[in-house]
Amino acid sequence: MVAAQSTFLTTLLGSAPQRSTGMAWLDRVRAAALERANAAAVPSAREEEWRFTDLAPLARLSFQPRAQAAAPSTQAVAARLLPQAYARLVFVDGVFAEALSSLPSSAGVRVMALEQALRDEPALLEAQLARLGAYEHNVFTALNTAFLREAAVVVVDPGHAVSGPIHVLHLASGSAEPYAIYPRTLLVAGARSRCTLIEDFVALGEGAYFSAPLAEVSIAPDAAVSHIRLQREAASAFQIAAAFVEQARGSTYRLVHVALGARLSRLEVSVVHGATACETAIDGLAMIGARQLADTHTSVDHAHPEGRLRQTHRCVAGGAAHAVFNGKILVRDGAQRTDAAQSFRGLLLSERAQIDAKPQLEIFADDVKCAHGAAIGQLDAQALFYLRSRGLGEQQARNLLTYAFAAEVIERIAVPAVRSALARVVLERTREAA
Amino acid sequence: MSAVIQDLVNRPYEAGFVTPIEADVAPRGLSEETIRLISAKKREPDWLLEFRLQAYRHWLTMSEPKWPNVHYPPIDFQDIIYYAAPKPKKLKSMDEVDPELMRTFEKLGVPMNERAALAGVAVDVIFDSVSVATTYKQKLAEVGIIFCSISEAVASHPELVRKYLGSVVPPADNYYAALNSAVFTDGSFCFIPKGVKCPMDLSTYFRINTQDSGQFERTLIVAEEGAAVSYLEGCTAPKFDTNQLHAAVVELVALDHADIKYSTVQNWYAGDENGVGGIFNFVTKRGLCKGASSKISWTQVETGSAITWKYPSCVLLGDNSIGEFYSVALTNHRQQADTGTKMIHLGNNTRSRIISKGISAGHSNNSYRGLVKIGAKADNARNYSQCDSMLIGSRCGANTFPYIQVRNRSAQVEHEATTSKIGEDQLFYFASRGVGAEEAVSMIINGFCKDVFQQLPMEFAVEATKLLGLKLEGSVG
């Protein structure tokens, strides 16, 4: 079926044909994804997966591929760097900025941009790149894959524990012309390895741009990956992101994701337990105001026995903002002794803000423990009263409680420097929203 | 899963028999002609024929909903008999009811005459599509309550029917509601005037009897200012091999300070253990809390039907109005149920409460689907939802799809869901204390469902408990 295409898709797909990557297999994958994207349409609210998120504001706009990389001032960039990082890959408007990056070479771990990875690890890339990131049914995943030219690639050898976090920093220069970028990350964690990946999306200037990031995380047996994802895009930007995670036996995956920016953002997280005894923890925070929309879709597929999930998600919506959460827990036939718990809480700060939530359990095994809870409301009146009775002004008390509500997620971030920096941002946000 | 579990689930359907009563049957198929025939047979006024025809024309433009989590072969709407009435008989008392029909009720364990006399229940018997017996009508009439078949109400109180019919579920609301609006043959009408508390529970026993006759009941209950009524609906159906479509519409209207309690025990034929046969139950039930401080409470125990698609809902329009939904849905063998509720909060200080208990056994699939919507103007709305699932055996599915939409910051919405099981460990624990599997299952199930059973009128609660035990016999052990 050829769907009627929006201005948005027509412009993106009408852009100049891609030059070859020099790898026949990669050209084939890109061509197949392009074909999917050409056949697809921008999802409408009539589709169950998009019923709360209206893409009409996006579909009306047209974005051009980024013609050339901007060169941000060193000063602007410096403030965004993380001194504690073991390695740093910086992309400016989707293009790898070697000069800003720091790629130490030590045994046990390789941190590379795509070009180098294709040179150094062609077999591994052919096996892993676009393996998890299914583009058949998702137009945004298809777009990312069709225009795949840049990527951050991290390979951790079996048994190796990376000494510090790996910082993948995406800077948006925010030029006047609306442009589209397709950030991509591939993390392959070997058996029993340990690593922390930070994906950091930051705007340096204002401007409308469209970003469709995609991350693929493959975790071998008994490995542990900590993944931190920070979305601080520009106020008029659109980010529609996906993360695909596959866990092998006994592995651990911990994700903390925070959405603060963008006019419209969406993150789809898909975790598959590919073997027994996988452990997953997902903690998310969306803190938005004005006319922002932040949509979080997570899906954890318990396909094997003894999996464990702990998930919390929190939304704070002020202004006329709209927060969406859809959290699916699937327990397949035979995934006995799965233990999954999910908690969602939403806080509405203003009259025009709105929150839509759909926690979702689909269970096909009997010996399981699954629970979810969802609560939407305003600040606890008793707690407010308590603080005021101790001398805090009403606004002060509200700010404190709002901050505490959000901070519960921020505190799950295992990298102290990132945690404290975000805590400051959240505190500022709390004051702004008030 | 051990043999005792298997056995418990595999009891045959006890209500499986056909009562040979002659029926006045319309030819198969649906067209404007069929609708005109139904309307003419029932000597309906023009406005009602027009209501039906408009619904039918709209239905033609609609398509079957695909979003429920149920799967079934396509329904041939031209292969259904849309009208079947028992030969007209004049009945002066319950004694004159067809003895065959009475025996049917006895086989079901519902001694209706006794029940009516002893329990003080007025039973408006819907047999196939037309009422054949109504009791206690006089007694109710004394306090001004109208309780009759909807056909009768169309003749005797056309202004009331015209005012409220379709006011809660518009003819174009959804595919099956449109179909029902076009072809409904009968159902119950109940009107409780201002200030009257109905002196007894009102009860209707529905039975589907003629093979292949689609059932399209229409129920309308109106409680005026300060009125109160408790209405009981119970269903069993004889065993047939071809699927039967059932698409009822129930509308409730509660004015200021009115209180309507609607309870259902549904045990229609669910098909055999391979999923052959069984009723398709596609029902639209909705209550409108139109007046301030009104209350509508739905309680349902759903154990039958091959497929259930049903969301008894409350539209909380009046300030301070209250909506409640208490549900037990049990599926076994190849049954599929997608059921739940919608609580639409529009007025200030509106409250709703949802307690849903799903029990899945065999190869069945049981989904809770619920919507809690707090409108932008509904200040201080409150909702609490609890959705629990119990799995018996490892071949069934239990799903929860709660939709929560909040547009007002003063709202407080809470949802909780859990799963549990009846497994060998629990049964062995009971056994090691001297308690057999059947008793153990019954105790666990009743414990699991007690928050819902508490809401049922006494006799219904007893019946429901028995029914669940019966339905699960053979499934645990």
Add this chain to the structure above:
Amino acid sequence: MIRAGAPVLLDVRELEASIGDKPILKGVSLEVRAGEVHAIMGPNGSGKSTLAKLLSGHPAYSVTRGSVAYRGSDLLGLSPEARAQAGLFLGFQYPVEIPGVSNAQFLRLAYNSVQAARGAEELDPLEFDDLVREKLALVDMDPSFLERNVNEGFSGGEKKRNEILQMALLEPVLALLDETDSGLDIDALRVVAGGVNSLAGADNAIVLVTHYQRLLNYIEPDYVHVMEGGQIIKTGDKALALELEARGYDWVRAEFDAARAAA
């Protein structure tokens, strides 16, 4: 208390059993007479819990050889509930949680099922309430336990006390207590042991399955059996338990192997 001529309650002979294809018990023999307290000790995986569960009829195990007589008749043919009704009691190592069913409801149903089987009087909820409150004191439990769901949200110690409460109510002829001491702090251990001691009499018997000697400081056994590899490899009196505590299990195994090699 060992009495010559006391009736034999349990007679296990050459019992072999497996779970699936995996043999767990490899020829266990054990005789228990009225009035006696036996302790079965042994390292993890020795088969001692299996023996206790098998005797009470757990469906996971199948007997491949041997016999078990309870008060002179075959036990293995009986359903778990028939065994319980005949006076056999298993105190679980890990009592299951039963959501939705209150402890009071459960206890009364169990009590009445066993009473009915014995031809004794069943109690209505009020009468039963009096009885159960009296028994609660025995295990130092608060009456609020009765309103809570069976074992749901109970601490480890509460679960074990709940097991002993059931034992007190059902007044078993033969009680098999599987690791009743595990997970208990010293106070709870004292309470549980006190409960067990007060239920021991001349007409009934108790078999304790335990990993540690600690419990035996409070409940004095007449016999101590060491189980390993699915067999009872040594039997002695309470001094054996102390010796095991001091020396571990390896020497018993060595002694057993040496004896077998000699034979």
